[in-house]
Each structure stands twice: as C-alpha cells, then as structure tokens.
Amino acid sequence: MPEAQTPRQAAGLSCTRERIVQAAIRLYREIGYRKTTVADVARDAAMSPANLYRFYPSRRALEEAVVTELLEEVSAAAASAARSGRSGLERLNAAFGAISRMNEHRLANDVRLHELVVAAGQANWLACLSHADRLRGVVRSIIAAGQVNGEFRGGSPMALACCLLDAMDAYLNPSRVKATALRPAFDEMMRFCAGALGNAAFAGPAPPQLINVQAGMRYKSAC
Numbered sequence: 001m002p003e004a005q006t007p008r009q010a011a012g013l014s015c016t017r018e019r020i021v022q023a024a025i026r027l028y029r030e031i032g033y034r035k036t037t038v039a040d041v042a043r044d045a046a047m048s049p050a051n052l053y054r055f056y057p058s059r060r061a062l063e064e065a066v067v068t069e070l071l072e073e074v075s076a077a078a079a080s081a082a083r084s085g086r087s088g089l090e091r092l093n094a095a096f097g098a099i100s101r102m103n104e105h106r107l108a109n110d111v112r113l114h115e116l117v118v119a120a121g122q123a124n125w126l127a128c129l130s131h132a133d134r135l136r137g138v139v140r141s142i143i144a145a146g147q148v149n150g151e152f153r154g155g156s157p158m159a160l161a162c163c164l165l166d167a168m169d170a171y172l173n174p175s176r177v178k179a180t181a182l183r184p185a186f187d188e189m190m191r192f193c194a195g196a197l198g199n200a201a202f203a204g205p206a207p208p209q210l211i212n213v214q215a216g217m218r219y220k221s222a223c
Contacts, residue, residue, distance in 0.1 A: 017055050017065070020045045024066050025113065032112040033063060064127050067120040070113060071131035074102050079138050088146030089194050092164070095138060100171040100186060107177050118175045135172070136161050143197070153199045160197065167193055 023044035027036040038059050042052040056062040081098035085091035106114045121128045139161040146152035152160070168190075170176050170183050184192070 013055075020047075020052060020055055020062070021065050021069050024062055025069065028066060028116060029110055029113055033066075033116045038062065063116065064120070064125055067117055067125060068127040068130070070106075070117055071127055074099055075131055075134040075138070077102055078135060082138055082142060088142050088149075088151045089190075089197075091142045092139065092193075093190050095142070096168055096171060096190065097186070099135075103172070103174050103177045106174070114174060114177075121173070121175055132165075135165065139164060146197070147199075150199055152197045164193055164197065167196075 020041065024033075024036070024041045027040055027044055038052060039049050041062065042049040045052065052062075056065060077098045078095040081094040082091045085094050103114075106117070117128075136158065140157045143152055143160050143164070144157040147154060147157065165172065171186055171189065183189075
C-alpha cells in the first residue's frame, strides 16, 4: 500500500505538473501542438521525457491538461464577471461578454492555442465537457436567483440555462468565433434572450414579438 503524501510532497507534485503544463503552453503557442513532441516539453520543463511521463502518461493526457488550464481561465473569468452585475440580465451579459472576448482574443493573439481548444471541443474531450458543466452551473445559478426576485419567468433553471447557452453558442463556442455566416450582433442576441427569459409581471406587458420568443423558449424547455 503506497504511503500517504505529506502536504509538502503534494504541493511539490502539483508545482511540477503546473511547470510541465506551462512549458507545453509556451511551445504550443510558438510552434503548435501538432509539431510539439513530449521530448520538446520535457526539455523546456528541465526534465527527462521519462520523468514527464510519471506525471502525464501520454501526449493526449498532457494536451488535455493544457486544454483544462485554458478553459478554466475562461470559466473563472465568466464567474468573476457574473458577480459584477446587479440584475440577472447584467450578470448574464457580463459573463457571456467575458467568454466571447476571451475567445476572440485567443483567436487573434494565440491562434495555435485556439486551434487546440477547438480540436478538443470537436472531439468532446473531458476537459471541454467539464468546462460546459461549469458554465451551465454559473448560468443556472444566475437564472435561479433572477426567478427568486421575480426578474425571470418560471421554469426549470437548468432547462432555461441550457436553452440560453444554446442560443448564445455562436458567441461562446471557440469553434464558431470565426464563423462567416450572417448572425446578429452580441448585444442584439442578448436583447432577444432577455425577452425570452423576462417575467412579464416584473417588466410590464411584453410586446408581441417577445411573446413569440417566449413561446419558442417554452417549447425548447419541454424538449
């Protein structure tokens, strides 16, 4: 039976893992993840490939750790931005805006890292599925709080969160940041979603076009 690690040993292992991930990020940024070998990362992290494999048993495991690090930055930024608003809509707008800006910034300034995140998302890596779960949790909590204070209409907070994230996917999904298809501006889409989420009793009578949007949202929630 292996001996339990001391807090100092655990901290040391965590630091080594982070050093390896940061070395991989530097190389992926410079030459791309496809051209970077495990030996390259080991050399940059000042260790042997055999030692690196003690922490990450395969190239895929290392790439997954890098994607986890990159996506945790995004979800942390979204959660932080969500705390800045007073109303539910302000909080949603802030969270989604933070995600959209980070995706666009990474595409413009770190295109090779962006390519790795896109590839991981298209292959449904665990890191991406966990990231989606975190975002659903953030949005669900905002909607639930908005329902309590009467800002948002009733319904399952999780179902509404899933519908809202699906509607905003063109702005939140890294693989769609560069989409050339015609789409509304971010602010226009947020206004559309606000109409779907809004509580008519809270905001006053809804105009006819928003009533149609709300009906569509109810259909998606049932599905």
